[in-house]
Amino acid sequence: xxxxxxxxxxxxxxxxxxxxxxxxxxxxxxxxxxxxxxxxxxxxxxxxxxxxxxxxxxxxxxxxxxxxxxxxxxxxxxxxxxxxxxxxxxxxxxxxxxxxxxxxxxxxxxxxxxxxxxxxxxxxxxxxxxxxxxxxxxxxxxxxxxxxxxxxxxxxxxxxxxxxxxxxxxxxxxxxxxxxxxxxxxxxxxxxxxxxxxxxxxxxxxxxxxxxxxxxxxxxxxxxxxxxxxxxxxxxxxxxxxxxxxxxxxxxxxxxxxxxxxxxxxxxxxxxxxxxxxxxxxxxxxxxxxxxxxxx
Amino acid sequence: xxxxxxxxxxxxxxxxxxxxxxxxxxxxxxxxxxxxxxxxxxxxxxxxxxxxxxxxxxxxxxxxxxxxxxxxxxxxxxxxxxxxxxxxxxxxxxxxxxxxxxxxxxxxxxxxxxxxxxxxxxxxxxxxxxxxxxxxxxxxxxxxxxxxxxxxxxxxxxxxxxxxxxxxxxxxxxxxxxxxxxxxxxxxxxxxxxxxxxxxxxxxxxxxxxxxxxxxxxxxxxxxxxxxxxxxxxxxxxxxxxxxxxxxxxxxxxxxxxxxxxxxxxxxxxxxxxxxxxxxxxxxxxxxxxxxxxxxxxxxxxxxxxxxxxxxxxxxxxxxxxxxxxxxxxxxxxxxxxxxxxxxxxxxxxxxxxxxxxxxxxxxxxxxxxxxxxxxxxxxxxxxxxxxxxxxxxxxxxxxxxxxxxxxxxxxxxxxxxxxxxxxxxxxxxxxxxxxxxxxxxxxxxxxxxxxxxxxxxxxxxxxxxxxxxxxxxxxxxxxxxxxxxxxxxxxxxxxxxxxxxxxxxxxxxxxxxxxxxxxxxxxxxxxxxxxxxxxxxxxxxxxxxxxxxxxxxxxxxxxxxxxxxxxxxxxxxxxxxxxxx
Numbered sequence: 001x002x003x004x005x006x007x008x009x010x011x012x013x014x015x016x017x018x019x020x021x022x023x024x025x026x027x028x029x030x031x032x033x034x035x036x037x038x039x040x041x042x043x044x045x046x047x048x049x050x051x052x053x054x055x056x057x058x059x060x061x062x063x064x065x066x067x068x069x070x071x072x073x074x075x076x077x078x079x080x081x082x083x084x085x086x087x088x089x090x091x092x093x094x095x096x097x098x099x100x101x102x103x104x105x106x107x108x109x110x111x112x113x114x115x116x117x118x119x120x121x122x123x124x125x126x127x128x129x130x131x132x133x134x135x136x137x138x139x140x141x142x143x144x145x146x147x148x149x150x151x152x153x154x155x156x157x158x159x160x161x162x163x164x165x166x167x168x169x170x171x172x173x174x175x176x177x178x179x180x181x182x183x184x185x186x187x188x189x190x191x192x193x194x195x196x197x198x199x200x201x202x203x204x205x206x207x208x209x210x211x212x213x214x215x216x217x218x219x220x221x222x223x224x225x226x227x228x229x230x231x232x233x234x235x236x237x238x239x240x241x242x243x244x245x246x247x248x249x250x251x252x253x254x255x256x257x258x259x260x261x262x263x264x265x266x267x268x269x270x271x272x273x274x275x276x277x278x279x280x281x282x283x284x285x286x287x288x289x290x291x292x293x294x295x296x
Numbered sequence: 297x298x299x300x301x302x303x304x305x306x307x308x309x310x311x312x313x314x315x316x317x318x319x320x321x322x323x324x325x326x327x328x329x330x331x332x333x334x335x336x337x338x339x340x341x342x343x344x345x346x347x348x349x350x351x352x353x354x355x356x357x358x359x360x361x362x363x364x365x366x367x368x369x370x371x372x373x374x375x376x377x378x379x380x381x382x383x384x385x386x387x388x389x390x391x392x393x394x395x396x397x398x399x400x401x402x403x404x405x406x407x408x409x410x411x412x413x414x415x416x417x418x419x420x421x422x423x424x425x426x427x428x429x430x431x432x433x434x435x436x437x438x439x440x441x442x443x444x445x446x447x448x449x450x451x452x453x454x455x456x457x458x459x460x461x462x463x464x465x466x467x468x469x470x471x472x473x474x475x476x477x478x479x480x481x482x483x484x485x486x487x488x489x490x491x492x493x494x495x496x497x498x499x500x501x502x503x504x505x506x507x508x509x510x511x512x513x514x515x516x517x518x519x520x521x522x523x524x525x526x527x528x529x530x531x532x533x534x535x536x537x538x539x540x541x542x543x544x545x546x547x548x549x550x551x552x553x554x555x556x557x558x559x560x561x562x563x564x565x566x567x568x569x570x571x572x573x574x575x576x577x578x579x580x581x582x583x584x585x586x587x588x589x590x591x592x593x594x595x596x597x598x599x600x601x602x603x604x605x606x607x608x609x610x611x612x613x614x615x616x617x618x619x620x621x622x623x624x625x626x627x628x629x630x631x632x633x634x635x636x637x638x639x640x641x642x643x644x645x646x647x648x649x650x651x652x653x654x655x656x657x658x659x660x661x662x663x664x665x666x667x668x669x670x671x672x673x674x675x676x677x678x679x680x681x682x683x684x685x686x687x688x689x690x691x692x693x694x695x696x697x698x699x700x701x702x703x704x705x706x707x708x709x710x711x712x713x714x715x716x717x718x719x720x721x722x723x724x725x726x727x728x729x730x731x732x733x734x735x736x737x738x739x740x741x742x743x744x745x746x747x748x749x750x751x752x753x754x755x756x757x758x759x760x761x762x763x764x765x766x767x768x769x770x771x772x773x774x775x776x777x778x779x780x781x782x783x784x785x786x787x788x789x790x791x792x793x794x795x796x797x798x799x800x801x802x803x804x805x806x807x808x809x810x811x812x813x814x815x816x817x818x819x820x821x822x823x824x825x826x827x828x829x830x831x832x833x834x835x836x837x838x839x840x841x842x843x844x845x846x847x848x849x850x851x852x853x854x855x856x857x858x859x860x861x862x863x864x865x866x867x868x869x870x871x872x873x874x875x876x877x878x
Contacts, residue, residue, distance in 0.1 A: 014717065019732045048709045050557070053720070060717050061729055066709040068560060069719030069729075070553065071583045077550040081557025081565070082709065084541050085515055089561070089709050107553075110546040267541065274539040277562035277708060281512025281680035288676045291509065291534045295496040296322075296452070 005041040009034045012044060014064045025176035025202030025213075026056050026123055032179055033092070033121070034063065036187040047090045050079040052099035055130045056123035056202070059094045073104030076111045079118045086277040087117070087264050090190060097124040101137040101159050108159075111195055112166035116263040119189050119196045122159070123176075125204035126211045133207030143210060160240035163197050164233070164255050170196035171236065171255040175220050176203065177213050178251065185252060194262045201249070216249065223252030230256045299329070299485060300353040301439065302361040306378050307370035309337065309344035316370075316428050317348035318668060319453060321497050323432065324352040325670055326445045328493040332357040333668040336860070339522070339606045345377040357669070358789035362863050365484070366438060368431050369395075376400055387438065387482065389431060409434070409481055416471050426468040433472020440487040443473060496671050500638045500664040500782075501526045503671065504594065507642020508566055509538065510676035515558035515565035517543040517551040522606050523662040524568040524596040548573035552580040552593065560589045560718075562685065562708035564646050568594030568658075571613045572603065574620070581655050582621030583720045588696070588704070588751065590649035596660035599859045608859025609662035611781050612833035614841060617657045618810060624748065626702075626755045628656040629810040633784040635669040637807070643678070651683040652703060652754045659809070661832065663861045664782035689714040694725040698746055702754040722747060759811040767820050769802030774875050776824035778850055780806045780838050783830055783862055790867035797868075799875055806838065818846040826878050828852040830867060 012034040020026045037047060047065035051057035053072035060067025070078045075093040083091040093100075100108050100122045111120065127145060128134040134147040138159065142151040163171045170192040174182035182200065189196035201220070203213050228250075229235060236255035242248070264270045283291075303320070307313050314335055321331045329352040337346040351361045367388045369375040372395035380386045385405040390397060392410035411434055413427040420426055429450075436446055447466055454461045498506070505527050508516075518528045531542045541558065545551040551567045559565040569577065574595045584591040597613045599605035617629055628648055632641040638660065645656040684706050686693065695716035697704045704725075707714025721731030724743050734740045767776070769791060779787045784805045791801045804820055821827055821842070827850040829839040836853040843849050854870040856862045 016728055043712075044715055045710055045712050048561075058729070058732060060719070064715055066715050067717035067719075068557075068587075069717070069721070070556075071579050071720050074549060074553045074580060074583075077545070077553025078557035078560070080543075080550075081515065081517070081554030081559075082561045083557075084543065084554070085558035085561035085563035085565075086710060106546055107550055110550070268536045269539045269541055272536065272539065276514040276539070276541055276558065277710075279514060279539055279563075281514075281564065281682070282678055283510055283676055285677070287534075287537055288510075290537050291506070292496065292674070292676065295498045295502070 009038050012064055014062050016061050018062045020055055021206050023205045028176045028179045029123060029200055030062055032183040032186050035183040036190055039187055040190055042090050048082050050075045050093045052095040054096040054099050056096040073099050076107035080116050083116055083118050086275055087270055091118045093120040097122055097138045098128045098136045101157055109166050112163050112168035114263050115169055115194045117194055121198045123202040124199050125202050125208055127204050127208045129204045129207050159199055160254055164237050164240055168197050169194035169257050169260050172198045172253040173251045174198055174200040175216055175251050176200060177217055181222060193258055219247060219249040220251045223250045302364045303350045303366045304364035305348045305368050306374050307346055308374050309340055309346055310342045311370045313346050313348040317350060320432055321350055323446050323449050325493055325495055325497050326449050327441055327490040330357045331497060331670045332360050334360045337607050345374045347378050358785035359864055366435060380406055411475055420467050421464045429465050429468035430472035433469040434476040437473045437476035438481055438484050440483055440485040442490055494673055496673060497668055499666060499668050500635045502530050503635045503639040504642045505530045506674060507639040508646055510678050511643040511646040512564045512680045514563035515541045517545050517554040517567050519545050519548045519551050519573055521570045521573045523598055523665040524570050527568050548576040552577040556580060556584050556589050556591055559591055566592035570596050570598050571600050578620040582623060584655050585625030586720055587718045588653040590653050591655045592645045592649050594658045596665040598662045605859045609861055610832050611661050614837040617659055625751055626654045627810060628654055629659055630808055631659040631781045633807055636671040639674050652758055654754055661782050695727045696725045698750055701757040702750045755811040762808045764813050764816045765804060765806055767802050767804050770800050773800040773802040774825055775801045775871055776804055776827045777801055777830055778804045779830045786862055786864055787830055789864045793868050794871055801871055812845050814845050818848055821848040826851055828874055830854045832856050
């Protein structure tokens, strides 16, 4: 940054205080996102926060950046369009497990392989909160919810494994109960070149009596404090698969590679340095000749 | 002398019918003919029973016509299916080295013109494709075309492939001409000197794409679906040169999602699909509507419902697009009527979308998307301007500020002090959501009311800008024919035929379907002696739509839903029937 950066975490607040239940796991993410942006010195106008529908997806309301809330599950496509139209922007998708892994699952899969340089943060509370407590794609089998009163009979997906297999170049997990660590993970995610994905254990204090703050506090451990090699594809895959096996839940960066080219670097227009959002609208004479020649 | 000829190429999907059709169209275009070409095909990659029909005329071509004058058979199996109709006296050219017409049961009056294409071609090269060029030579002899001009086309088409290719093609052409000469093939037109033309030959989809490019299209996303895919095919060809983004996505939801994102970010953006993909897009159409993000969505209609008939034409999505997405928001619907108009609509759609910050739906149909037509040289040089985008927003900037015409100032990401929140929920002028804690509170109720009004009144202003529908033909005609979309010129042709038969008809064609010129349409229809609506669907959607918008009931309808374009003789017959009964 050439210019002096003097914004604080407070400056990134919109002035609309979050409407989440007091004690919701989303609060610490609200803080962690701002902290990461401040530490990376990214000016507010260069950030676009894109969300879907759900409790967590209210997030862009509460930050003083460009905020775009889409319909349910469609944050990733919109964010992709934004980033491709202007690759100078920092584009963050923030939504819940129902949004990204359920209704928007297809986009998640393709974002991983596409490697557009956007960040996707999933506030994962293992339940549909805003619609008052139904099973989601990550709800463990046997869980009692309002749509599974006899216990869920579906196996949950393992989103980190999915992301790693689908080709994501940054795959991490955070925990709302460990703000310091979460802010650091988000910072590295934003700084990452390519598609960065962070799943965040974010307890729903109203509709989820299983995956609570205490539940996670007893189980999580920081990967940074282990020997884990985040560039090792197979150990990352293996680790991501241990989710509920050993009753130990790793948080931190599971997988990160920097050598893979991004979509932007491969795109035939963007790799010429063109910014479509600001490019001149009028065709040049040469362009007109090129694109019409075949019609004569 | 009026010249008007219909040439039909008959082959299977692997025969390269479209390339053959376009190449021969270019030969005719070189001779200053006006051309309309259309392919009839099925959803298979190899095989299939296809035709490519060209109509060439020295006056405007209004339809591809019905019965062919010259038929060039490339494939016997297909020739069995696409027979000339009873009473046809077409010239039928076929490769008698490969097959004969004996068991095809063709009408007696046809003129058989066998030509040993395989043998002739073998003398030149092993390339099978040369057979077509030999055939072109023979047809050009029938039409009295100018050999030099044809060779110019060959040079333009194959010049980049080297001298050898040009040479063999020219030789094939010469042999075709000579064979027809030696065997005394009929000569339809006398040879004369042609003036070279400056026209373009282009499809509806390509013209639409050109229009959008000339209006500053920067982002186009789509998921493959016939008959919209050719827009992506065209745009991707020139990618590095154009410096735009063309994105194939995982589904149509992503396609429209990305287009909305790009447009929100300031890039002029569009997405395109057919009815099925449009169904998937509808939720985000509503989102763009409430978020007031400019967006162009192209729906090139094909025969439905569901997968329907993927390669056949229909006009049955009017109500789907009119009703697309829940709730009420301004939605502009424009139905281009011919290839040149598709170009104009490409420009207009992007401009309206940005100026009014609305969704513009361009309602094409397969017949228009895939027709190849000669048009005057399209002017792509434009001085585009941007609408309502602030680079230095004032301190009190409100993204959704109430205004006279409903249009609010806009900033795009990256603009200092221009940050705002927008969501798919109802909001206040700043953009703050009214959905969660503020919904239905005494203070916010009036805001909701005004927000809806603000969005909807854009249409009241837009309609004043749109060209009013005009009645073509004598005001006191015996019948008024109403149409929309690609049928315009077929109706026009029918009106001309009717005139020759002493029946006066006039014609009201509707291009802007929403907002709708209710008063103008009402006035015209009320004055009509009797009315007939011509549409490519089963229920008469435009007719129902007009009744809904104006209260006027169009008395008669001519509907076709078998997937093939309506033809002139159908309209003529229907009008005669109606006029007689009146």
